[in-house]
Amino acid sequence: MKKSKKNGAGDRLTKRLLRLRVNGETKEVATEVNKTLLEVLREDMGLTGTKHGCELGECGTCTVLIDGEPVLSCLVLGVEAEGSEILTVEGLKERDKPHPLQKAFADLGAAQCGYCTPGILLTAKSLLDRHPHPKREEIREALAGNLCRCTGYTKILEAVELVAKGEEI
Amino acid sequence: MSKTNFSVIGKPLRKVDAMGKCTGETRYANDFELPRMCYAKLLRSPHPHARIRSISTERALSLEGVYGVITGADLPVKFGIMPSTEDEEALAVEKVRHVGDPVAAVAASTEAIAERALQLIEVDYEVLKPILSIEEALAATEESERIHSWNRRANIQKAVSFEFGEVEQGFNQAELVFEDTFFYQGNTHLAMEQHCAIGQYGPGDKLTLWSSTQTPHYLHKAMSKVLGMPMSRIRVVATPSGGGFGGKSDPFSHEMCAAKLAMITGRPVKFNLTREEAFYLHRGRHPVKMWIKTGVKKDGTLQAMHFRSFLDGGGYSSYGLASVHYTGTLQTVTYKLPAYKFEGVRVFTNKPACGPKRGHGTPQPRFALEIHLDKIAEKLGMDPIDLRLKQLTDPNSITVNGLRISSNGLRECIEKVVARAEWKKKFRQLPLGRGIGFAASAYISGAGLPIYWNKMPHSGVQIRLDRGGGITIFCGSSDIGQGSDSILVYAVAEEFGVNPAEVRVVTADTDLTPVDLGSYSSRVTVMTGNATIQACGKLKKILLETAGEALEIPADDLEMIDGQVRSRSYPKKAMSFVECVESAEAKHGTLGATGSYTPPKNLANYKGSGVGPTPAYTFSTSIVELQCDSDTGEIKIDKIWIAHDCGRAFNPLLVEGQTEGSVYMALGEALMEEQVFRKNGLHKFPSILEYKSPTTLETPEIETMLVETNDPEGPYGAKEAGQGPLLPVVPAVANALYDAIGVRIDEIPITPDKVLRALEGRYKKISVPSFEFPPPIKWQPGEGVKVEQKS
Numbered sequence: 030m031k032k033s034k035k036n037g038a039g040d041r042l043t044k045r046l047l048r049l050r051v052n053g054e055t056k057e058v059a060t061e062v063n064k065t066l067l068e069v070l071r072e073d074m075g076l077t078g079t080k081h082g083c084e085l086g087e088c089g090t091c092t093v094l095i096d097g098e099p100v101l102s103c104l105v106l107g108v109e110a111e112g113s114e115i116l117t118v119e120g121l122k123e124r125d126k127p128h129p130l131q132k133a134f135a136d137l138g139a140a141q142c143g144y145c146t147p148g149i150l151l152t153a154k155s156l157l158d159r160h161p162h163p164k165r166e167e168i169r170e171a172l173a174g175n176l177c178r179c180t181g182y183t184k185i186l187e188a189v190e191l192v193a194k195g196e197e198i
Numbered sequence: 199m200s201k202t203n204f205s206v207i208g209k210p211l212r213k214v215d216a217m218g219k220c221t222g223e224t225r226y227a228n229d230f231e232l233p234r235m236c237y238a239k240l241l242r243s244p245h246p247h248a249r250i251r252s253i254s255t256e257r258a259l260s261l262e263g264v265y266g267v268i269t270g271a272d273l274p275v276k277f278g279i280m281p282s283t284e285d286e287e288a289l290a291v292e293k294v295r296h297v298g299d300p301v302a303a304v305a306a307s308t309e310a311i312a313e314r315a316l317q318l319i320e321v322d323y324e325v326l327k328p329i330l331s332i333e334e335a336l337a338a339t340e341e342s343e344r345i346h347s348w349n350r351r352a353n354i355q356k357a358v359s360f361e362f363g364e365v366e367q368g369f370n371q372a373e374l375v376f377e378d379t380f381f382y383q384g385n386t387h388l389a390m391e392q393h394c395a396i397g398q399y400g401p402g403d404k405l406t407l408w409s410s411t412q413t414p415h416y417l418h419k420a421m422s423k424v425l426g427m428p429m430s431r432i433r434v435v436a437t438p439s440g441g442g443f444g445g446k447s448d449p450f451s452h453e454m455c456a457a458k459l460a461m462i463t464g465r466p467v468k469f470n471l472t473r474e475e476a477f478y479l480h481r482g483r484h485p486v487k488m489w490i491k492t493g494v495k496k497d498g499t500l501q502a503m504h505f506r507s508f509l510d511g512g513g514y515s516s517y518g519l520a521s522v523h524y525t526g527t528l529q530t531v532t533y534k535l536p537a538y539k540f541e542g543v544r545v546f547t548n549k550p551a552c553g554p555k556r557g558h559g560t561p562q563p564r565f566a567l568e569i570h571l572d573k574i575a576e577k578l579g580m581d582p583i584d585l586r587l588k589q590l591t592d593p594n595s596i597t598v599n600g601l602r603i604s605s606n607g608l609r610e611c612i613e614k615v616v617a618r619a620e621w622k623k624k625f626r627q628l629p630l631g632r633g634i635g636f637a638a639s640a641y642i643s644g645a646g647l648p649i650y651w652n653k654m655p656h657s658g659v660q661i662r663l664d665r666g667g668g669i670t671i672f673c674g675s676s677d678i679g680q681g682s683d684s685i686l687v688y689a690v691a692e693e694f695g696v697n698p699a700e701v702r703v704v705t706a707d708t709d710l711t712p713v714d715l716g717s718y719s720s721r722v723t724v725m726t727g728n729a730t731i732q733a734c735g736k737l738k739k740i741l742l743e744t745a746g747e748a749l750e751i752p753a754d755d756l757e758m759i760d761g762q763v764r765s766r767s768y769p770k771k772a773m774s775f776v777e778c779v780e781s782a783e784a785k786h787g788t789l790g791a792t793g794s795y796t797p798p799k800n801l802a803n804y805k806g807s808g809v810g811p812t813p814a815y816t817f818s819t820s821i822v823e824l825q826c827d828s829d830t831g832e833i834k835i836d837k838i839w840i841a842h843d844c845g846r847a848f849n850p851l852l853v854e855g856q857t858e859g860s861v862y863m864a865l866g867e868a869l870m871e872e873q874v875f876r877k878n879g880l881h882k883f884p885s886i887l888e889y890k891s892p893t894t895l896e897t898p899e900i901e902t903m904l905v906e907t908n909d910p911e912g913p914y915g916a917k918e919a920g921q922g923p924l925l926p927v928v929p930a931v932a933n934a935l936y937d938a939i940g941v942r943i944d945e946i947p948i949t950p951d952k953v954l955r956a957l958e959g960r961y962k963k964i965s966v967p968s969f970e971f972p973p974p975i976k977w978q979p980g981e982g983v984k985v986e987q988k989s
Contacts, residue, residue, distance in 0.1 A: 061391065070311075071229075077222070077225065078221070078222020080390070080391070080440070080713040081392075082390045082392070082473065082886070083470070083885065083886045084473070087885060087887040096914075114668055118222035119222050121221070124223060127217065129215065133218040134222075135219075135220050136212050136216075137851070138210075138855045140438055141220075141680065141681075141855055142389070142390070142440050142442075142679025142858065143215075143218075144389075144391045144440030144679075145390050150220065164937075169894040169895055172891070172893075172894045173893045173895045175885065176390065176891065178389060178390055178859075178862075178863070179855075179859050180859050181859045181860075181861055181863075181897055181900055183853055183895045183900050184858065184861065186855075186894070188937050
């Protein structure tokens with residue numbers, strides 16, 4: 030005889046319909062209100078380009094842009110992001126054309142394992158949007174919250190500088 | 199290789215997978231979702247050392263949403279990366295040996311339910327006294343104090359002893375003898391991607407495991423053993439890795455459990471470890487205490503060296519057998535040493551197992567040796583670089599412990615950093631608080647022997663030519679970000695004279711790709727590169743013959759270049775690569791070929807001589823310039839110069855990237871990173887915030903210089919770049935600190951508190967334990983088999 034089981038979900042929070050504006054599109058998604066934006070993006074919207082490294086706000090891997098500002102998506106609830114413009118790595122490309130930062134990172138070997146790359150690209154984009162010609166020290170400062178264990182940061186800094194020197198931004 | 203005019207090799211090309219990583223399209227293990235997938239968690243021991251009296255899982259199983267619960271009884275077969283020390287269980291059977299040791303696993307409809315179910319599992323532990331240090335392990339010789347029961351001496355995993363050349367005579371001939379002690383603290387890989395694995399059983403009786411592993415072949419073997427299934431029914435796919443550095447090279451509990459739970463539940467099962475779990479999984483740098491004694495002539499010439507290492511291995515063997523050897527074997531590769539004695543011991547302690555981290559077992563002894571030489575030079579009143587330059591090993595030479603050195607760019611590496619850093623102007627001449635330090639090192643380009651004894655190739659490559667001109671490479675190698683997929687493509691594009699964009703690559707899938715042993719020991723470029731060139735050679739023979747007949751040109755006058763097969767003498771006589779492939783397929787049938795690579799045989803034949811030999815050694819040198827604030831003890835690195843003899847830069851962009859990454863990782867080890875534990879066995883800093891690692895702000899400018907020595911064993915002359923450049927940086931930091939403020943810190947990490955203690959005269963010399971090592975295995979240079987050198 031199969032025993033009736035205790036509900037494992039227990040006091041599971043009811044789902045809510047979120048209206049999120051991500052990468053220029055408005056999407057509706059029914060999800061638990063206690064989910065982080067990182068979880069909503071990855072699990073409910075299929076935007077797995079945003080990575081997770083600690084889910085405690087320590088590594089910068091999950092960085093997305095909210096209204097142009099870099100934000101750790103593991104520290105924001107999905108519900109808090111309603112009404113804002115969210116940009117993830119999937120939205121960096123403009124039609125078929127890679128963003129200059131994407132091209133520079135690929136060309137200069139700034140992405141090794143690539144796991145921290147989406148977060149770093151978005152942080153760098155936010156910097157260049159605000160400040161198109163930063164000095165190396167300013168780039169260092171802007172990226173100080175994004176850990177990379179592969180590159181020693183050198184090629185990352187060079188790639189951001191290359192874009193800053195270019196005419197496309 | 200005689201070819202010198204390259205169209206692809208040596209060019210700073212984009213990696214084949216680079217854009218996918220910049221667009222978010224690369225799918226790492228945790229990005230995979232499968233229909234009906236469930237999520238699993240491990241129950242981990244809260245005790246560092248305990249016997250399991252009983253486990254009760256009924257309450258967890260009755261929770262709604264729970265699909266399966268397993269314990270040690272479900273997976274009792276032991277495994278481990280080294281065949282002679284298989285001492286791990288997927289889930290603890292009788293004992294737990296460190297905090298975080300897995301005890302049970304739950305698969306449920308969500309991670310949250312799985313976590314709740316873990317809390318319902320009741321484990322009755324008999325708590326045992328933990329052993330948490332090298333000294334405690336060596337003192338715990340009673341049978342009742344054992345962590346493992348299989349090893350001969352209680353809590354000694356492995357003890358080794360070797361004597362090469364006439365050691366006693368060497369010390370007798372020495373005019374001065376110096377002794378030092380050192381400690382290299384443990385640290386961990388901290389790959390940005392946490393370990394993740396997905397198991398799926400079926401369709402049919404076939405099992406598939408996707409995992410962020412560096413060694414799919416060894417995992418394949420281990421899974422077959424633990425699950426009791428033939429390898430032919432198991433498929434292991436290594437997913438794109440979000441960083442490895444050695445931390446994803448062991449077969450792991452969560453991989454076995456993902457497979458077993460998939461079989462039990464009939465659903466795909468995913469484990470995605472948390473950051474805290476990754477700290478407890480570890481397999482990182484061993485904490486090592488070291489004692490070194492060296493006899494020299496007054497002019498600094500080395501006469502004899504005696505080196506002892508004591509490795510804190512943690513709770514399991516992992517790669518420990520190799521690790522202990524590596525703390526001794528490569529000490530002989532940089533400087534001529536006529537006599538050398540090495541004794542090493544790895545002990546078990548109740549902490550997460552240590553294993554291979556970038557440089558595997560060699561950064562610790564290199565740290566000791568290079569500081570020791572710096573001290574000797576000072577006592578002799580010599581420039582420490584001059585002391586080394588007197589006695590560098592030669593190309594095409596054999597070390598006192600029987601290691602064959604082929605190409606050797608150490609001298610050029612020294613000259614380059616000395617010139618660029620303006621060493622002569624700065625050494626001992628910078629103002630107080632500023633300093634400069636030097637160190638050199640050597641590393642292997644792949645281990646000469648596989649992990650398990652066999653006579654098969656270390657690397658296999660299969661190439662298929664499509665009648666449309668498409669080329670697909672199949673190889674078991676796993677790209678962990680270093681660019682091993684790209685290396686395959688570059689070699690094929692070079693050989694066939696085609697654009698790298700025309701070449702597809704399929705790797706790290708045991709169903710599809712020939713075995714390559716994996717991304718460890720800096721072996722991949724040399725071994726897969728050679729296997730690729732061999733496979734291409736077989737196909738080129740067919741293609742050139744075909745083209746020769748069609749063009750009426752002798753095959754040896756044809757070259758493959760710019761997407762064409764054409765005559766060297768009459769370049770207008772040409773056919774396209776695609777036409778050539780079509781003609782060849784019409785004549786010979788479906789086109790494909792395999793290539794494989796096995797390293798040269800060992801030169802020496804003594805027991806234990808298997809660790810250390812390699813197809814080719816790389817050499818690295820580093821100069822570090824830093825500032826130290828003597829009020830706060832804080833160190834700021836101004837600049838690092840690094841020169842690396844990589845044989846040939848297959849792609850200079852990638853070689854520089856590996857070199858810069860190595861320098862960065864070394865700095866973290868030198869200044870801040872430590873994997874340390876409380877008295878109750880808990881990790882002191884199991885989070886990225888507390889486990890300090892360098893950010894953009896702490897990482898200085900790094901100037902990389904590549905030295906190309908064109909090694910005869912390497913593909914196009916290439917050697918490794920992924921690990922060697924880490925080695926000289928750590929001791930160079932310590933030597934630079936001494937130049938800056940006149941105090942020696944003989945351990946890492948060199949933190950401000952240690953600097954201040956040293957400045958106040960309160961820094962204590964590192965103590966090393968006493969231990970009775972086994973009688974040495976003696977070997978005289980020249981004994982053993984003679985092996986021909988490739989030219």
